[in-house]
Amino acid sequence: MIAVEVLTELRVQAVDRTFTYRVPESLKSWALPGARVLVPFGRRSVMGIIVERTDPQLAESLSGLKPIRDVLDTEPVVPRDLLELAEWLSERYLCTRSAAFRTVLPPGAFGKVNRYYEPGPGAGEAAHVAGVGGGVMGRLARRPLSREQLLAALGGDLGTLRTGLARGWWVERTEGQVVGPKTVQMAVPVLDKKSLQEAAERMRGRAPRQAELLTWWLSRDLDPLPVGEMARLSGVSREAVSGLVKRGLVQLESRAIRRDPGSGRDPGWDTGERPELNEDQRRALAAIVTQMEAPDHRPVLLYGVTGSGKTEVYLRAMEEALRRGRRAIVLVPEIALTPQTVARFRGRFGEQVAVLHSRLSPGERHDEWMRLRRGEASVAVGARSAIFAPVDHLGLVVMDEEHEVSYKQEESPRYVTREVAWKRAAQHGAVLVLGSATPSLEAIHLVERGRAVSTSLKERVGGRPLPECVVVDMRRELREGNRSMFSRRLQREMAQRLDRGEQAVILMNRRGYSTFVLCRACGHVMRCPHCDISLTYHRSGEDLRCHYCGYTTPYVETCPNCGSPYIRYFGTGTQRVEEELRHLFPTAEIVRMDVDTTRRKGAHEELLGRFARGEANILLGTQMIAKGLDFPNVGLVGVISADTSLHVPDFRAAERTYQLLVQVAGRSGRGDTPGITVIQTYNPDHYAIRAAADQQPRVFYLRELAGRRAGDYPPFSELAVWRTGHPEADRAARAAGSIERRLKEVMPPGAGRVLRAGPAPLGRLRGLYRHQVVVKYRQWSDVAEAFREVWRESAGLCDPEGSVSVDVAAQMLL
Numbered sequence: 126m127i128a129v130e131v132l133t134e135l136r137v138q139a140v141d142r143t144f145t146y147r148v149p150e151s152l153k154s155w156a157l158p159g160a161r162v163l164v165p166f167g168r169r170s171v172m173g174i175i176v177e178r179t180d181p182q183l184a185e186s187l188s189g190l191k192p193i194r195d196v197l198d199t200e201p202v203v204p205r206d207l208l209e210l211a212e213w214l215s216e217r218y219l220c221t222r223s224a225a226f227r228t229v230l231p232p233g234a235f236g237k238v239n240r241y242y243e244p245g246p247g248a249g250e251a252a253h254v255a256g257v258g259g260g261v262m263g264r265l266a267r268r269p270l271s272r273e274q275l276l277a278a279l280g281g282d283l284g285t286l287r288t289g290l291a292r293g294w295w296v297e298r299t300e301g302q303v304v305g306p307k308t309v310q311m312a313v314p315v316l317d318k319k320s321l322q323e324a325a326e327r328m329r330g331r332a333p334r335q336a337e338l339l340t341w342w343l344s345r346d347l348d349p350l351p352v353g354e355m356a357r358l359s360g361v362s363r364e365a366v367s368g369l370v371k372r373g374l375v376q377l378e379s380r381a382i383r384r385d386p387g388s389g390r391d392p393g394w395d396t397g398e399r400p401e402l403n404e405d406q407r408r409a410l411a412a413i414v415t416q417m418e419a420p421d422h423r424p425v426l427l428y429g430v431t432g433s434g435k436t437e438v439y440l441r442a443m444e445e446a447l448r449r450g451r452r453a454i455v456l457v458p459e460i461a462l463t464p465q466t467v468a469r470f471r472g473r474f475g476e477q478v479a480v481l482h483s484r485l486s487p488g489e490r491h492d493e494w495m496r497l498r499r500g501e502a503s504v505a506v507g508a509r510s511a512i513f514a515p516v517d518h519l520g521l522v523v524m525d526e527e528h529e530v531s532y533k534q535e536e537s538p539r540y541v542t543r544e545v546a547w548k549r550a551a552q553h554g555a556v557l558v559l560g561s562a563t564p565s566l567e568a569i570h571l572v573e574r575g576r577a578v579s580t581s582l583k584e585r586v587g588g589r590p591l592p593e594c595v596v597v598d599m600r601r602e603l604r605e606g607n608r609s610m611f612s613r614r615l616q617r618e619m620a621q622r623l624d625r626g627e628q629a630v631i632l633m634n635r636r637g638y639s640t641f642v643l644c645r646a647c648g649h650v651m652r653c654p655h656c657d658i659s660l661t662y663h664r665s666g667e668d669l670r671c672h673y674c675g676y677t678t679p680y681v682e683t684c685p686n687c688g689s690p691y692i693r694y695f696g697t698g699t700q701r702v703e704e705e706l707r708h709l710f711p712t713a714e715i716v717r718m719d720v721d722t723t724r725r726k727g728a729h730e731e732l733l734g735r736f737a738r739g740e741a742n743i744l745l746g747t748q749m750i751a752k753g754l755d756f757p758n759v760g761l762v763g764v765i766s767a768d769t770s771l772h773v774p775d776f777r778a779a780e781r782t783y784q785l786l787v788q789v790a791g792r793s794g795r796g797d798t799p800g801i802t803v804i805q806t807y808n809p810d811h812y813a814i815r816a817a818a819d820q821q822p823r824v825f826y827l828r829e830l831a832g833r834r835a836g837d838y839p840p841f842s843e844l845a846v847w848r849t850g851h852p853e854a855d856r857a858a859r860a861a862g863s864i865e866r867r868l869k870e871v872m873p874p875g876a877g878r879v880l881r882a883g884p885a886p887l888g889r890l891r892g893l894y895r896h897q898v899v900v901k902y903r904q905w906s907d908v909a910e911a912f913r914e915v916w917r918e919s920a921g922l923c924d925p926e927g928s929v930s931v932d933v934a935a936q937m938l939l
Contacts, residue, residue: 126147126148126181127147127148127153127156127178127179127181128145128146128147128148128178128179128183128187128190129145129146129148129156129158129162129175129176129177129178129179129193130143130144130145130175130176130177130178130179131143131144131145131146131162131164131173131174131175131176131193132173132174132176132222132223132226133164133166133171133172133173133223134171134172134173134223134235135166135171135223136221136223136224138221138920141221141222141223142222143176143177143222144164144166144173145179145187145190146162146164146190146191146192146193147190147191147192147193148192148193149192149193149283150284151282151283151284152193152195152196152283152284152287154284154287155196155198155199155200155287156175156178156193156196157175157178157200157201158175158176158177158178158201158205158208159174159175159201159202159203159204159205159207159208160174160175160196160197160198160200160201160202161173161174161175161196161197161198161202161234161235162174162175162193162194162195162196162197163193163194163195163197164191164193164194165191165192165194170194172197172235174203174226174230174234175201176208176226177208195272195283196283196287199287199290199291202230202231202234202498203229203230203231203515204498204515204517206549206552206553207229207513207515208226208229209552210229210513210545210548210549210552211225211226211228211229212225213548214228214229214538214540214545215538216909216913217540217544217905217933218537218538218539218540218933218934219912219913219916219931219933220537220538220539221537224537224538225538228510228513228538228540229513231490231491231494231495231498231515232487232490232491232494233487233491240271240272240297240298241269241270241271241272241297241298242265242269242270242271242272242275242295242296242297242298243265243269243295243296243298243379244262244265244266244294244295244296245289245293245294245295245296245378245379246293246313246378247292247293247294248262248265248266248293248294248295250292250294251289251292251294251295254294256279256280256282256285257279257285257289257294260278261275261278261279262294264278265295269298272286275295296308296378296379296380298379306381306491306492306495307381307382307384307488307492308379308380308381308382309351309352309353309379309380309382310351310352310377310378310379311349311350311351311352311377311378311379311380312342312349312350312351312352312355312366312369312375312376312377313349313375313376313377313378314342314347314349314374314375315373315374315375315376316374318343318347321339321342321343321347321374322343324339324372324374325339325340325343332365332368334361334362334364334365334368335365335368335369335372337359337361337365338355338359338361338365338366338369339369339374341359341361342355342359349378349380351382352366352377383492383496384486384488384489384491384492385489385492386480386485386489386493387467387471387480398472399473400434400437400586402434402437402438402441403434403584403586405429405433405581405582405583405584406434406437406438406441406582408580409427409429409438409580409581409582410438410441410442410445412425412578412580413425413427413438413442413445413521413556413558413580414442414445416556416578417445417446417449417520417521417556422550422551422554422555422556422557423576423577423578424547424550424556424557424558424559424571424576424577424578425556425557425558425559425577425578425579425580426559426561426564426568426569426571426572426577426578426579426580427558427559427560427561427580427581427582428561428562428564428579428580428581428582429560429561429562429581429582429583430562430582430583430584430585430591430791431562431585431591431787431788431790431791431792432585432586432589432591432755432791432794432795433562433582433583433584433585433586434582434585434586435525435560435562435582436466436469436525436755437586438560438582439455439523439525439558439560440469440470440473442521442523442556442558443455443470443473443474443504443521443523444473446520446521446556447474447477447503447504447520449520450518450520451518451519451520451521451555452503452504452516452517452518452519452520452521453503453504453505453516453519453520453521453522453523454504454505454506454511454512454514454516454519454521454522454523454546454549455470455504455505455506455507455511455523455525456507456508456509456511456512456522456523456524456525456532456542456546457506457507457508457525457526457753458508458509458525458526458529458531458532458752458753459508459529459531459749459752459753460482460483460484460508460723460729460749464729464730464733464734465733465737465753465754465755466506466525466753467480467506470504470506474503474504476502477502477503477504478502478504478505478506479493479494479496479497479502479504479505479506479514480493480505480506480507481493481494481505481506481507481508481510481511481514482507482508482510482511483508483510484726484729485726486726494514494515497514497515497516498515500517503516508531509531509532509534509542512542512545512546512549513545518553519549519550519552519553519555520553520555520556521555521556521558522546522549522550522555522556522557522558523558523560524542524543524546524557524558524559524560525560525561525753526560526561526752526753526788527543527559527560527561527564527565527568528561528563528564528565528568528784529752530777530781530936530937533936537930539930539932539933539935541934541936543559543565543567543568544934559577562787562788562791563783563784563787563788563822565780566780566826566829566830566833566839566840567839567840569826569830569840570830570840570841585794585795589794589795589797589799590794590799591790591791591794591820592762592790592791592793592794592799592800592801592802593799593800593801593802594790594801594802594804594817594818594819594820595614595801595802595803595804595818596804596806596809596814596815596818597612597614597615597803597804597805597806597809598806598807598809599612599766599805599806599807600807609705610697610701610702610705610765611705611709611763611765611805612803612805614803615763615803615805616709618761618763618801618803619709619710619743619761619763620710622760622761623710623713623742623743625760625798626758627758627759627760627761627798628736628739628741628742628743628744628756628758628759628760628761629742629743629744629759629760629761629762629763630743630744630745630750630756630759630761630762630763630789630792630793631702631706631743631744631745631746631762631763631765632746632747632748632750632751632762632763632764632765632785632789633697633698633699633702633745633746633747633765633766634747634748634766634769634770634785635661635696635697635698635699635747635769636661636672636698636699636700636719636720636721636747637661637662637663637670637672637698637699637700637701637721639661639662639694639695639696639697639698639701640659640661640662640695640696640697640698641659641660641661641694641695641696642659642660642662642669642681642692642693642694642695643692643693643695644684644686644687644689644691644692644693645689645691645692645693646684646687646689646691647684647686647687647689649684649685649686649687651669651678651681651685653671653673653674653676654676655671655674655676655889655890655891655892656671656673656674656676656887656889656890656891656892657887657888657889657890658671658672658673658887660676660678661698662680662694663700663721664700664701664704665700665721667679667680668680669681673887673890673891674890674891674892697765697766699717699719699721699745699746699747700717700721702745702765703715703717703745706743706745710742710743713742713743714740714741714742714743715741715742715743715745716732716733716735716736716741716743716744716745716746717732717745717746718732718733718744718745718746718747718749718750719746719747719749720747723749733754736756737756739758744756744759748785750789750792751785751788751789751792752788752789752791753788754792755795756792756795757795757796757797758796759792759793759794759795759796759800760793760794760796760798760799760800760801761793761800761801761802761803762789762790762792762793762800762801762802762803763802763803763805764786764789764802764803764804764805764806765805766805766806766807767782767786767804767805767806767808767814768806768807768808770782770785771808771811771813771814773939774886774938774939775886775937775938775939776833776836776838776938777936777937779811779812779813779829780813780829782811782813782814782817783813783814783816783817783825783829786804786813786814786817786818787817787820787822789802790802790804790817802818804817804818812824812825812828813825813829816828837878837901838901841903842901842902842903843901843902843903843904843905843933843934844899844900844901844934844935844938845899845900845902845908845912845931845932845933845934845935846897846898846899846900846931846932846935846938847861847864847868847897847898847899847900847915847919847929847930847931848861848885848895848896848897848898848929848930848931848932849861849864849895849896849897849922849923849927849928849929850890850893850894850895850923850927850928850929850930851893851894851923851924851926851927851928852892852893852894852926852927853894854894856923856924856927857893857894857895857896857923857927858882858884858894858896860896860922860923860927860929861882861883861896861897861898862882863922864882864898864915864919864922864929865879865881865882865898867915867918868898868900868911868912868915871911871914871915872900872908872911873907873908873911876902876907876908876911877900877901877902877903877907877908878900878901878902879898879900880898880899880900880901881898882896882897882898883896883897884896884897885897885938885939886938886939887939893927893928897938899935899938905933905934912931912933916931919931
């Protein structure tokens with residue numbers, strides 16, 4: 126007897142384990158680890174995934190096992206390495222196995238689905254097969270059959286149903302929530318070319334439209350075409366196609382077609398050039414190749430100034446991996462970077478590149494995922510979740526802009542992409558490359574401890590200089606009578622650069638028009654009723670919005686607290702900056718990129734494409750425009766307020782400010798004209814701002830590391846944040862206190878430090894009051910078992926209205 130361990134689709138922690146099922150003889154060839162199955166669970170059927178086959182001797186000793194009802198895949202959709210990775214995710218980040226396994230499954234793998242069957246290209250063969258014959262195929266020819274109907278016609282033989290799928294006797298079509306292949310009806314010739322030419326001549330008098338269609342198709346060498354496309358291209362109606370089918374000249378076949386995310390899009394920056402490497406680039410490539418050949422494959426930190434040609438090093442390293450018969454994954458931190466990155470990689474590797482990110486449709490993601498699974502593509506390019514791409518024979522993993530906060534998943538499983546990438550690379554004996562102009566302190570610490578090697582690109586490609594950085598003290602601007610959001614220096618530089626035909630990038634790291642609304646009579650601030658945050662005014666919709674929960678309320682002209690008309694809108698967001706830019710430079714074309722303008726599918730490509738083609742003079746946006754983008758005509762970068770991220774109540778505030786300023790400054794001066802960056806701030810002497818402007822990374826890193834060491838913050842420790850939420854503040858506080866006590870009871874002496882429970886910095890979110898417990902520890906192994914014990918108990922600490930979560934290796938404390 127064969128038995129399998131199945132993890133069901135259910136997200137309930139009480140059943141978050143595998144269940145053992147018997148495999149019927151007719152399904153044993155398909156019941157493999159990584160395949161989806163339909164299993165009985167109580168009084169219903171649920172979907173699940175086979176995690177492993179049970180030991181045969183153990184399986185024989187088990188009695189009363191329920192049989193799996195069906196295997197939903199002709200081959201496993203999830204490879205073994207991803208099944209192992211999901212188990213590791215669950216253990217490392219304290220999440221349910223269901224959540225971990227959903228992370229590695231193809232898009233839309235679980236959900237309600239109806240399956241129908243139609244004749245396939247091998248239907249003629251099936252008519253002569255015992256147990257199938259003309260009766261079954263005749264029913265299929267008359268109308269599609271459901272899975273239950275086809276099984277009944279086959280006498281309940283699941284094995285024959287699956288054999289028919291494999292041999293093309295019939296094809297499967299799905300309807301419902303599960304994402305599967307997209308199929309279309311293809312017109313395929315039945316007779317040879319000469320016979321069809323003779324048929325066309327005979328039909329000219331009786332069926333001229335059918336003859337016209339057939340003659341047109343003969344001129345295109347009878348290439349199979351989708352019925353709709355054939356009718357559109359030939360100018361003849363679908364009825365003519367149906368007429369040819371009835372005459373037995375054409376047959377219709379359901380065939381899967383690819384939903385290509387790059388189809389019809391030309392962003393305007395794919396050159397496909399292969400420039401000669403400079404000395405620094407050759408040295409960096411050699412360092413990566415050395416690790417490919419080394420037995421321990423240590424990660425490589427590629428530290429290169431902005432514009433130094435890191436991407437070309439990635440491309441050459443990828444060529445080397447592919448030459449060795451290996452494959453690659455390339456990660457970028459922002460979806461905004463994906464179009465340009467994909468264009469660069471497709472220019473070099475063509476259809477070997479598959480794209481994976483959340484802005485693709487579910488169908489596009491499914492098709493790209495399956496291309497990688499089948500080995501039709503060798504390179505996966507995408508945002509954070511692309512690290513789970515089903516890439517076999519992995520030889521290289523690249524994390525571009527490895528320092529970016531967006532590489533941390535904020536929903537369960539709350540993984541750190543750097544750690545997952547390292548784990549995947551280790552599974553395959555692959556090399557992990559961490560690239561950045563502003564490496565994270567964690568990456569630098571890895572090098573200092575000898576756990577990673579470092580290589581540097583110290584100069585820009587072509588010997589171009591780094592941009593000049595000018596810090597403008599906005600306090601002085603105000604004292605001297607300038608009340609504009611733009612300093613006099615920034616206005617002057619913009620006017621000069623635009624007059625010369627150059628482009629400008631303007632960073633304002635807040636969206637909306639005004640960041641809060643205040644009544645000057647009573648001091649009331651318009652706040653979100655569900656979150657501890659002020660509402661942001663959006664002029665485009667004339668409304669006030671919460672950027673955390675999405676709450677929206679109409680624009681107000683009188684104070685809801687006291688009725689006063691003295692309402693004032695304070696603060697600045699991207700919408701207001703855009704309005705002021707249009708007033709100062711009325712002839713300039715402006716592209717604004719923030720969450721509001723990039724919600725629509727394809728918006729990133731469209732907006733960046735306009736700027737790349739020179740159709741816009743100014744690119745204004747939030748941090749999504751601050752890194753990775755390469756536009757040689759940009760001569761000026763302006764930072765409206767360097768203080769936006771500096772005063773966030775988080776231990777990484779200075780690091781993130783420094784990284785953001787260096788990255789955005791690097792967008793200028795990448796062409797033949799030297800660039801300049803104007804940084805506006807009310808804190809011109811802050812060490813993060815000064816180090817960024819003076820291009821002194823060592824000064825910044827030494828000071829920041831000293832502060833982290835003194836406070837026992839990462840990279841010298843790891844943080845875990847246990848967070849409780851409840852509609853009632855006292856219940857959230859009590860639950861957090863219980864977690865604090867349990868952690869202190871079960872953690873080994875000296876394993877770590879449990880800080881006192883208290884309100885979270887953002888004390889209320891989406892209607893829940895939030896309290897938290899922060900734990901500092903040096904080694905995960907020291908606290909892992911204790912954490913797991915408390916995590917298993919945590920579900921009982923809050924009633925159903927509340928919640929408990931834990932963020933292991935937390936990147937922020939908000």
